[in-house]
Amino acid sequence: MKIRAITLNNVRRFTDPAQVTGIGDGINVLSEPNEHGKSTLFDAIQALFFKPFGSRDKEVSALRPHAGGAPEVTIEVETEAGRFALHKRWFQKPLATVHREGKLIAQADEAEAWIAQLLGGDAGGPSGLIWVRQGMTALTGGSTKEEKLALEARRDLMTSVGAEVEAMTGGRRMDKALAQCREELAQYATSTGRPRTGGPWKEAQDQVEALTATRDQLAATARALQDALAERQRARRALAELEAPEVVAERREKLEAARAAHAAATRHAEEMEALSRAVELARLNAESATSRLDSYRAGEAEQKAARRAEAAAREAAEAARAALSDRRATLEAAEAAAAEARTALKAAEDDHRHALRARAARDGADRRQALEARIKEAEDARRRMESAAAAAKSDPDAAALQRLERLSAELSASRAARDAAAPQVTVRYAPNQSGAIHGDDGPLADGTPLPLPRRTILRIDGIGELEVEPGAGGGKDGSVDAAATRLQTALDEIGAADLAQARAAGAARVEAAARQGEAKAVLASLAPDGIDALHQALAAIPAPEEVSGAPDLAQAEDALQTAQAAHERCRIARETAAEALADAKAEAAGKEAQLASLSDRLQRAEAQQAKLGDATEENLAAQTVTTAAALEAARLAHAEKAKDAPDAASLQAALTRAESVETQAREEIARLHPLLARLSERITRASGDAVEERLAETEDQLQAAEAALARIAHEVAVLSRLQEALQDARNEARERYFTPIVKELKPLLQLLWPDAELTWGEESLLPHALIREGREEPIEVLSGGTQEQVALLVRLAFARMLARAGRIAPVILDDALVFTDDDRIERMFDALHRQAGDMQIIVLTCRQRAFRALGGQALRLQAVVP
């Protein structure tokens, strides 16, 4: 179906017939400002298609003009069957008719049925119209009935393209199965698949855990009981073995035997010990006898030797004493000679000193004279230097002179300036009258101009005085006086009467400075270290001494040398003699000491022999033989005893072992008795607790609990698997169901958002979220512009699906793009044109400027020309 013309009469402000004609295929745009009746047109179209002619409801009433009357709408449509005019009138004389080419083919209810058929299409097909009302951004909206109709339309469309949604997704049965599955699963598990607290799964797990713990504990107790039983058996056996009478008796016998053997061995050892001591005693006796004999013999020999040595020493001592007295005499002689030589040497030395002093006195007088002269010269130079220095200081220096010269030049300059400015008189004397006129400075020179800077009196000889007054402006600046004063002051400062004197004084100063330099150089050469140094040098020269009768120095020196040599010889002789004496003394002392010691030795030897008393060598020798025999006898006895000695160490070991066996047995018995008591107590307690019985029971319970847990785990797995299978199947079915519309929509969406997708609501058959760049945004939270764009695109896609099904439906857009910005509008226009093709799109808009770019067929709503 395509709409070709619309005529309104008595609809709101159109009290006169108005119409839109020439509605073509593709895009048609009715672009008018507000209040020009676009919405009226939209409502009228809707009323014609959806309001029965008998309706008086709110919406139909809203179509009536203020003045009242019966609204009439006529729409011409073109279908495959031809061109029809549909006409409806409400309120007065309500009417519905369908004409084909001016021929009435249906009216009243039949006409309504015809229209419904047109809208519904064939075989319960989709609604023929796709509407987008002004400002309706949401996909849903309008009255409940409209929504329901729209849903039905969508459902019909989708189903006709694909399959029944319920059939696809399983619908209520699927929901119920899934709900039941989830409910059953929720009894066992949380949403994350963990056992739910308080649920049977968790309970079964807990029970298995608890029973396992109990089982382990009971098993441990049972094991402990079995161990205790085994240990008690071992202990009993051990005790029985230890306490058996024959075992006890055997142990005791062994111990006794070991003790007896050990005692015998001890006794034998004691006897051995006594024999050992006897042997030792005999050995001592024998040794003592031998040693006495030896010492007797040694004493005799010593006595003889000592006597011989003492005699020899005595002779040597005598000889040494004689030698000593000889040496002493020799020394005395040497000392006398030495004293003599010393006297002679002293005399020679005195003479020599005397001669030396005399010569020194001569040398000192000459040096003194020279030095005194030099001091005088130096002092003279110093005086000169000092006077020149004083002169150099008093006179003006070069700087002062320079200043004077400058001041003088300034004075001259001032004067010249003044005179140049002052009136001048020049005298030209008559003959012989030269010098007849006198100024302040004497007679005026002829022809020489005399400036007169101030009042001046010229005395003219013989005539009187001529007073000249230069008048105002002359000589009053005072600069000459000032310069003169400055010069005079400077001169006064240096005490000079005038410049010439000052210059002379300056020259004198220069000259004095030169003199000072010279004197200073002389002084420096004469006394480089200062005059005081010269005075000191002078003072160092010994005072002259009167020397008389001094011997000749050379002779004195010879005599001194001779005396010295003699003295040296005597001194050496004396020292040699002294040394010889000392040696002799030492020799003598040594001999004396030797003699003394040998005398002592002799005395000792004699005393030693005396101690032996009347023992003789013969009876001492006899004793030696006797004691040696006794020793041999003792040794033999000891060896005899040692031959049959028992092994004391091994007997001791045997005894120790026997004792320890007994001790161990006793200790073991002492340990085993309480151990047995403890074990028995433990066994009684555990067996009284019926631990094995409870263990058996617990094991059975655990087995049952584990089986229950396995069953439940299986059940959970089954339910989880079922839930997953159901969800997967439903999602897949849903996807499959929405494939056709998604396919239509995809190129449209991509005009605006590349790679964008929509997800679809199974109930509403409308998109519920936009997926852009992987993010899912529910439609409700999108901006108004985006929402209306999505809404429009979705409708276009539906229309496209209709068109593909061969049922073209006009898409009527009443200011559908309110929130869309200019850039998007361009792209929406692209979408519209893309869809237009063999479809019909009627755009109603007040945005004339924005929609100018849309192009398409322009429509006008205008009065019908009668």
Added chain:
Amino acid sequence: MTFRFIHASDLHIGRKFANIPQAPDGNIRGRLMEARHGAIAKLAQAARGHGAAHVLLAGDTFDTATPSASVLRQALTAMGEAAEVTWWLLPGNHDNLRDAEPLWEVIARDAPPNLRALTENAPVEMAEGVSLLPCPVAFRAGASDPSAPLDRMHSPEGHMRIGLAHGGVTDFTDSEEAIAPDRDQRARLDYLALGDWHGRMAVSDRVHYCGTPEQDRFKHGRRGVCLAVEIAGPGARPKVEEAETGSFLWSEAEVTLHPRQDVAAALQALLPETGRRDHLLRVKAGGWASLPDRAALAQAAQACAPDFAHFELLTDGLGTQYEAADLDEIDRGGALRMAAETLVNEAQSETLPPSDRDVAADALARLHAYVQGART
């Protein structure tokens, strides 16, 4: 000289059956436990019935090495009360000499006079001209034939020799620690009374397992018995007669299903008409069943279970046959059908591990049950 006695073993008094599921308000465990104690009276009665003055218990009289005091005391008292019978107790592996030493000490100390504990490997003259040759078990797990000492046990010339031992025979385990089946010949026994095997079995004319007088497992399929033995004299062939003592019947039944069978009826056909209260029944289902059949089988089992002392249905061996019609019952198309097909593929996959296949199969069965529930 005819000698009569009762041969019994494996009373396992004190066994608690904690592995048998018990409804919160049920007491099957208590009843089972009580039945074990009741075996004493049954044995005494059997002895009286057969004119026997002796009851030989071939081991495992008690379930554990340390039974609780009441279990032990009440057992001893019950034996004491059967005063006309002499009870001969042999330690078995459960009440072996080492682990159960305290038990045997208590018995030695407190037992009634008509009870004799056989804790020594030594012949006992139990009646005039009759030597009892006991082989008490020393440890829970022995490493040798427990009946081996019988060969070396001497008895007075002309005595009847009756061996008493506890353990398996070679026929079953083929190992060194088993009892030689020809022990009677090797040890010149007139009769060898064996314990340990809970089912009744005659190894040879002279060698017998009596089984437990009160069953405790499904495999034997009959109530427990004891043996009334009569021996005319040394060398005479013993006359062995079974006397039923068990109060509970433990049994196992198998049913092989095939698709499109009335599974409830098949199950019903297996069930006994009477005695269900004292019957512990395990049904093993095999063969193939469709999804609805499985559900029906489970429902039928659930329905009959309360009749029994214990009822369990094992479906490990039952394969599921997925038919298009079953899947159609879930849905003919759409997501439910997709889910169902995914699960069928997984359940029949040859690459997935069996556990995953089981999970998928059960998930499918569950889905089927959901959809069926939703439909009804």
